[in-house]
Amino acid sequence: MNATVEKFDWKLTIRANIIKLKLVGLWPSGDDTYRPNWYTLWAAISIGLFIYAHNFFQVVNIVFIFDDLQAITATIFVTLSELLTILKTYCMIQNMGILKRLMVSLNGDIFQPKNDRQKRLVQPSLTFWKVNYVLFYVMSSGAIFFWAAYPILDNSVKEHRLPFLAWYPYDTKISPFYEITYVYQIFSISFIAVTTLSIDTLIGALNMYIGAQYDILCDDLKHLFDAEDSSMDFYRKLVNCVKHHRAILRFAEDSNSFFNWIVFLQFFISTTSIGITMFQLTVVVPFSSEFFSLLSFGLAITVEIFIYCWFGNEVEVKSNNVAYAVFQSDWTNAPIELKKLLIFFTMRTQTPLKMSALNLFYLSVDTFVRILRTSWSYFALLHQVNSKK
Known part of the structure; x- marks a missing residue:
């Protein structure tokens, strides 16, 4: 690598993402994994209290209202997404060593741009990831805001209605338990949202980095x-x-080994969640706070799946360009021995790299379209069943 070229910091693009992961207890400092220290204690307390406990109270409530189809439909699409956060945090903690090694190798010499031309070449991918990152956070923040506000805006706060249906081992309609539980739910869903968004966009960033490296290689x-x-x-x-x-x-x-299970289950849950969310939009009061919370949530889930599929698709497209890049070079005047090596290298790179979920579903634009079509089918089924009542 040319010594005059300033070293490119790949992690700078995801710096805000890493800071959020640190805050929620999912990114130990430096290149270390979890150690017996205060940070590990904070991770255990925060994740246990705001993710595991919050999900537990909602799941117990589902058991009590299992016979009420309308109540189940109104809560299950959010609960499923929240439950998936448990798997995401587990995969983060379990694979922290792999993730830290990836970050170290990412800033290694072999992955560095060789000149300013290559820096400009990868910039569109970095910028597009940032655009999706911001869009994802805006949509999710809108959903959280309306979830937090609609009991107040709908005046149901007078009936001591909570933003989320959940069971607690005490009477939540009595002050100050109602106020404490209200704040706990909002803080928990915000904590879950930050955790989920940070992990999802990290997965998108990993795929984006792979695509950018293929740009440099080509x-x-x-x-x-x-x-x-x-x-x-x-x-x-x-x-x-x-x-x-x-x-x-x-x-x-x-x-891929890090996000295999995350993407696999995310595809199924997101397909269901988008379908149910679209159905819920047809039964709630139009342009109410609940309506806007559902709309924001549905858009956030759609952007989430798009990030997975788009940057996974970019890996396949850009890896397919390697063989063509060889023949775009001035190879005609190369020595015969080098031509033979180029042919051998080209043969080895003809099969494009595909990111997948357990080798069952590929991360591609085609998969994104199929998820939306399946979600629409779920919506049409629910709408048809509801219209016959």
């Missing part, structure tokens, strides 16, 4: 024979490209 291959006098320089650059390609594959394999 650029190196296109300029393989530029401004070099010695054939040995060609061999050295090709060897570096091979090492870079292998490093990308290792990075992708570790990333």
Whole structure:
């Protein structure tokens, strides 16, 4: 790598994401994993109190209202998404060593842009991830705001109605238990939202980084024979490209092993949640606070799935460009031995890399469209059943 080129900090793009993960107890400082210290204690208390306990109270309530289909429908789409946060936090804690290694390797020399041209080349991917990051947070913040406010805006606070239906081992209609529980629910859902959004956008960032590395690799291959006098320089650059390609594959394999189960269950839960949310929008009072909370939640879930599928799709598209990048270089004047190596390398890179969920569902735009179609089918079924009543 050219020594005159300032080192590119890949983690700078996701700095805000890492800060949020630190706040919720899911990112130990430095390159370490969890150790017996105060931070680990904070992680156990915060995750246990605001994620596990909040989910427990809601699940117990579902057991009590299991015979009430309308009440179940009104709560299950949110509860399922909240329950998935338990799996996400478990996968984060379980794979923290892998994630920290990924961050270290990301800023290693082999993943560094070689020049300003390559820095400009990867910038659109970084910017697009930031746009989706902000959009995801805006939609989720809107849902939380309306969930927190609609008992007040609908004057149901006088009836001591809570933002979320849940069971508690005390009477929540008595002051100050009502106020304390109200604040606890809002703080818990905010904590869950920050946790979920940070993990989801981190997964999107990992896929975005893989795609950006393929951009750099393709650029190196296109300029393989530029401004070099010695054939040995060609061999050295090709060897570096091979090492870079292998490093990308290792990075992708570790990333996929981290989010396999998360994406697999997220696809199923999001499909159901989007369908039920669309149905709920047809039965609540239009343009009420509850209506806007449902609309924001539905849009947030859609953006969440889009982040998974779009950046996963980018990995497949950009990895497919490697073989073509070789032939876009000035290879015709290369030594015959080097041409043979180029052909061998091209054959090894003809199969595009696909990010998947347990090798059952690929992260692609096609999968995103199928999820939306399935959600619409669920909505149509629920709407048809409800119209016959």
